[in-house]
Amino acid sequence: MNTQTDTAVSSPASSMSTAVILAAGRGTRMKSERPKVMHPLAGQPMLRYLIDNAAQVFDRIVVVVGPGMEDVAALAAPHAVVVQHDRLGTGHAARQAEEAFGTGDVAVLYGDNPLITSGTMRALLERKRRDDTALALLAMEPADPGRYGRVVMQGDQVTRIVEWADANDQERAIGLCNAGVLCASAGDFRRWLSEIRNDNAQGEYYLGDVVACAVADGGRVRAVVAPEDELRGINSRAELAMAEACVQARLRQAVMAAGTTLIAPDTVFLCVDTVLEPDTVVHPHVVFGPGVHIRRGTEIHAFSHVEGAVVGPDASIGPYARLRPGSDVGEGARVGNFVEIKATTLGAGAKASHLTYLGNATVGSGANIGAGTITCNYDGVFKHQTEIGADSFIGSDSVLVAPVRVGDGVITAAGSVITQDVPDGAMAFGRARQSNRDGYAQAFRQKLKNKKEQG
Structure with a gap:
């Protein structure tokens, strides 16, 4: 369902690149009634940074919002907006924009990762278009990898993403971490999104599972390493x-x-x-x-x-x-x-x-x-x-x-x-008239002292 620009969704140009921005999150950990992507950074809603930078790289932008997020939709204008009525995970959110994919390359970004520069987005798109790459993803090497998912490499290719909770000690020692941003052709993205399942504890469809689908397809998956400061997620x-x-x-x-x-x-x-x-x-x-x-x-x-x-x-x-x-x-x-x-x-x-x-x-x-x-x-x-x-x-x-x-x-x-x-x-002159009473100050002070002594 497109709430703003139906023509952009129903008649995409075949060669146009598309950025899909997922912005439906409620931001529970922010402890706020305001949608997470509307919280400001340097006086501007965080979503605006991502839209402005994506507009310098991609031909079309589609923003996925949740129900009742009219303020987010208004901020996204004049770009196309679709609504994720049921919040069933990031993979499900990306599927809501499938009609807008066209047949060009598609990148899926997150509204709560607002600091990705246009240069990094351009590098991601160019990486996808080189060397028969089927899927390109953004990765980082943070000073403290913490609980980030790890990117397992073989040579210059990504073989899998392993979540911290599922990783063994050897995998947790890997310093290359997944940022979650993906870029692939529209056709591949549609197919892989249809293959991911929600058989997990949360019962949600995770966008990151697309990586395993690409590897299983025999496609080349490559990582673009970007600075940690650009890839910070904002959840609190x-x-x-x-x-x-x-x-x-x-x-x-x-x-x-x-x-x-x-x-x-x-x-x-x-x-x-x-x-x-x-x-x-x-x-x-x-x-x-x-x-x-x-x-x-x-x-x-x-x-x-x-x-x-x-x-x-x-x-x-x-x-x-x-x-x-x-x-x-x-x-x-x-x-x-x-x-x-x-x-x-x-x-x-x-x-x-x-x-x-x-x-x-x-x-x-x-x-x-x-x-x-x-x-x-x-x-x-x-x-x-x-x-x-x-x-x-x-x-x-x-x-x-x-x-x-x-x-x-x-x-x-x-x-x-x-x-x-x-x-x-x-x-x-706009003063009240001044009058002076000679000797009155001492008598006035004595009067006040007498009152104080009398209680």
């Missing part, structure tokens, strides 16, 4: 954290190679779409959420959090700054320590140096926002806009109650509450 929160570390290492290396300085790389966290232009400098303990573009020459100081924002060039952020979605910081502008901005534009050279909140605001070029300033942008129902003109000076501890416009070149006195528009060049 701990394994998700390990995969996140792998993705972050890749992203950090990429931005440094492109000209960004990360002073303490292991403490900086990036999203897959983070853009850091050359000559940016990122200090320790900085987190980038989705949708960030940092322009050339900008410096992000320690303990800052940036999400959904465009910054620079030559701007300065932090330390301890928070930029929320919709923020646009202009050339040479400064967002200092303990400053939060949201849906706010800072013009070139504008400064909010410390202890400030700017929400739904436009700040003109060269403006200076004093410490403790806030824009009151929310009335409990609607968000309102504050406009601060170019070269204005907003005194410390000012409160700007939106909607309000402060013109160009304005000064607001420290401690003012601004509720009305201020024209260009004016100085605004």
Whole structure:
């Protein structure tokens, strides 16, 4: 049953290569109501990595989902989606996509093995197409083989896969481990899938049994060895954290190679779409959420959090700054320590140096926002806009109650509450009147002491 693109399943082109991605797992060990393949890595669902890389290698992609996984199907669009209504194992899941195989080569991938690169996928497909290979599989040589299935070789050919539980001591000493990803011609795959049985403790059809079918057929089975970090399966929160570390290492290396300085790389966290232009400098303990573009020459100081924002060039952020979605910081502008901005534009050279909140605001070029300033942008129902003109000076501890416009070149006195528009060049005072009572402080303190003595 194809839930999205019926034509792709019913009329496949004979020479097209196909990637089938198995994504029907519920991820019981994740202890989550969210489908396993929807858990994010560097701000992006893990399934998206596999789809994007497979799209660079294969002509067609088919994603196998479970019932009720509309969010997974939507993420897979516009690729074809089929539903595995009964979860009877990985072999059964692959059979659900048989109509989409065509007559070209087919690779079966796993949605919870998201870090396989396009280069490794291409090597797998090329291995299948060389030397009369009937079946190609991905294998790895992990530092700790643990309970992985072992790949038994004779020369350059795979003779069998033995599961750890069934292996003897000699077989467990083998360092080459099975990653489970297979590639064969569509016709062979269909035949072998029809031959596998579910006479095991779980009563499931295992895709890995295809290897034994290929060997029994007399076909050549060959392994492509890939790095362990690419072939990590994700079945638990701990394994998700390990995969996140792998993705972050890749992203950090990429931005440094492109000209960004990360002073303490292991403490900086990036999203897959983070853009850091050359000559940016990122200090320790900085987190980038989705949708960030940092322009050339900008410096992000320690303990800052940036999400959904465009910054620079030559701007300065932090330390301890928070930029929320919709923020646009202009050339040479400064967002200092303990400053939060949201849906706010800072013009070139504008400064909010410390202890400030700017929400739904436009700040003109060269403006200076004093410490403790806030824009009151929310009335409990609607968000309102504050406009601060170019070269204005907003005194410390000012409160700007939106909607309000402060013109160009304005000064607001420290401690003012601004509720009305201020024209260009004016100085605004919004303070309550101060009165001083001479000598009253000592009498007031004595009064309080008397009350305390009286209980």
